[in-house]
Amino acid sequence: MIPRYSRPEMAKIWDPENRMRIWFEIEAHACDALAQLGVIPKSAAKNIWKKGKWELARIDEIEKETRHDVLAFLTNLAEYIGPDARFVHQGMTSSDVLDTALAVQLKQAAELLLKDIDGVLAALKKRVEENLDVLTIGRSHGIHAEPTSFGLKLATHYAAFARAKKRLQIAHDDIATCAISGPVGTFATIDPRVETHVAKKLGLSVEPISTQIIPRDRHAMFFATLGVIASSIENLAIEVRHLQRSEVREAEEPFAKGQKGSSAMPHKRNPVLAENLTGLARIVRASVTPALENVALWHERDISHSAVERVFGPDATIALDFALTRLTGLIDGMVIYRERIEENLNSLGGLHFSQRVLLALTQAGVSREDSYRIVQSNAMAVWADLQKGKSASFVDRLKTDKTIREHVKPKDLAACFDVKFYIRHARTIWKRVLKEG
Numbered sequence: 001m002i003p004r005y006s007r008p009e010m011a012k013i014w015d016p017e018n019r020m021r022i023w024f025e026i027e028a029h030a031c032d033a034l035a036q037l038g039v040i041p042k043s044a045a046k047n048i049w050k051k052g053k054w055e056l057a058r059i060d061e062i063e064k065e066t067r068h069d070v071l072a073f074l075t076n077l078a079e080y081i082g083p084d085a086r087f088v089h090q091g092m093t094s095s096d097v098l099d100t101a102l103a104v105q106l107k108q109a110a111e112l113l114l115k116d117i118d119g120v121l122a123a124l125k126k127r128v129e130e131n132l133d134v135l136t137i138g139r140s141h142g143i144h145a146e147p148t149s150f151g152l153k154l155a156t157h158y159a160a161f162a163r164a165k166k167r168l169q170i171a172h173d174d175i176a177t178c179a180i181s182g183p184v185g186t187f188a189t190i191d192p193r194v195e196t197h198v199a200k201k202l203g204l205s206v207e208p209i210s211t212q213i214i215p216r217d218r219h220a221m222f223f224a225t226l227g228v229i230a231s232s233i234e235n236l237a238i239e240v241r242h243l244q245r246s247e248v249r250e251a252e253e254p255f256a257k258g259q260k261g262s263s264a265m266p267h268k269r270n271p272v273l274a275e276n277l278t279g280l281a282r283i284v285r286a287s288v289t290p291a292l293e294n295v296a297l298w299h300e301r302d303i304s305h306s307a308v309e310r311v312f313g314p315d316a317t318i319a320l321d322f323a324l325t326r327l328t329g330l331i332d333g334m335v336i337y338r339e340r341i342e343e344n345l346n347s348l349g350g351l352h353f354s355q356r357v358l359l360a361l362t363q364a365g366v367s368r369e370d371s372y373r374i375v376q377s378n379a380m381a382v383w384a385d386l387q388k389g390k391s392a393s394f395v396d397r398l399k400t401d402k403t404i405r406e407h408v409k410p411k412d413l414a415a416c417f418d419v420k421f422y423i424r425h426a427r428t429i430w431k432r433v434l435k436e437g
Contacts, residue, residue, distance in 0.1 A: 254333030
C-alpha cells in the first residue's frame with residue numbers, strides 16, 4: 001500500500017524487518033523446544049537466541065542466487081550464529097515458518113483493526129445520543145418516506161460496526177494458528193510438542209491438521225470479514241455523501257480551515273473524505289475473491305496462494321486501518337444542519353403522514369383498498385401542485401375530502417399529523433442496539 005494511505009503502526013506489521021523478526025522467533029522457539037526434548041544441545045538453543053541476527057540487504061542478495069526467501073534468511077542467520085546454525089530449522093519446512101509468521105501478522109493486524117472499530121463505535125455513540133430527538137425525513141428509494149430520528153440513522157451504523165467487531169474477533173481467533181508439522185504435515189521429522197511450544201510462545205493456537213500449510217479457508221474467512229467491514233464503511237460514507245449534496249444539505253463532512261474544494265471552483269465543498277472511503281472499501285473487498293480462490297490448492301500444498309497473499313495481506317489490512325481511522329474523524333467532525341433537516345422534512349407539504357391517514361380510515365371502517373385510493377388521490381394532487389411550484393398542504397386538502405370528513409373526526413385527523421409520533425420508540429431502539437452490541 002502506498003504511504004498516502006498507510007498508518008505507521010499497521011505498516012510496521014508488514015515491514016520486512018518485522019517479518020524477519022517473527023521468522024527468527026519461530027525458529028528460536030522451535031530450537032528451545034527441541035533442546036527440551038533432547039534433540040539438540042541446550043547450549044545451541046541459547047546461542048541461537050544470543051547470536052541470531054540478520055540483514056535485509058544480505059538476505060535479498062542471497063535470494064538472488066537461491067531464489068528462495070526462507071533459505072536466504074537461514075543462510076544469513078547462519079553467518080551470524082556460526083556452527084550451531086545447523087540446528088536451526090531442524091525437521092521443519094518453509095511453510096512452517098511462512099504460514100505461522102503470516103498468522104502472527106494477521107493476528108497483529110486484527111488487534112489493531114479491533115481498536116480502530118472501537119474508535120468508530122465511540123464516535124458514533126456520541127453522535128447518536130446528540131441527535132436521537134432530532135426529527136428528519138426517512139427515505140426509501142431516495143424518496144421521502146416517513147420521519148425518523150437523525151440519531152437512529154446513525155444508530156443503524158453503530159449496530160453494523162458492533163456486529164463487525166464481533167465478527168472480526170472471531171476471525172482474529174480463527175486465523176491465529178500455528179503450524180510446525182514438517183513436510184506434508186505428518187510430524188515425521190519434528191515432534192508435535194515443538195509446535196505446541198511455539199504456538200504458546202507466539203500467542204497462537206495449534207492448527208489441528210496442517211497438510212504442510214495452514215488451511216486457506218481460515219484466510220478466506222478472515223478477508224471476507226474485512227470485506228464486510230469495508231462495505232459497512234462505504235454504507236455510512238454513502239449516507240454522508242447523499243446528505244451533503246447541494247439539493248439536500250442536511251449534513252456535511254468536516255471542512256478544515258484553509259481547505260480547498262476545487263482547483264477551478266472556489267465555492268466547492270466536496271465530500272472527499274467520504275468518497276475516499278468508498279474507494280478504500282473497494283480495495284479491501286478486492287481481496288475477498290482471491291482469498292476464496294486460494295482455498296483450493298493442489299494436494300498437501302502448492303504456492304499459488306503465496307504471491308496473492310503477499311500483495312493483498314498488507315494492502316487490505318493497511319487500507320482498512322486507514323479507512324476506519326478516517327471514518328472516525330469524519331464522524332467526530334461531521335456538521336449536522338438541523339434547520340435544513342427540518343426544512344426538508346416539511347418540504348412536501350406533509351405527504352409523509354399518508355400512512356397514518358390510511359390507518360385512521362381503516363380503523364373507522366373503510367376498506368383498506370378504498371382507504372388507499374382516497375389517500376393516494378389526495379397525495380398525488382399535492383404532488384402535482386408541488387411540481388408546478390405551488391404551495392400545497394396535505395392536511396388542508398384532506399379536510400376538504402368528503403369521505404374523510406365523514407369517517408375521521410377533525411381531532412383524529414389532526415392527531416395523524418403529530419410528527420413526534422414517529423420517534424416515540426427511538427430510545428427503546430437505541431437501548432436495544434446498545435444491549436446487542
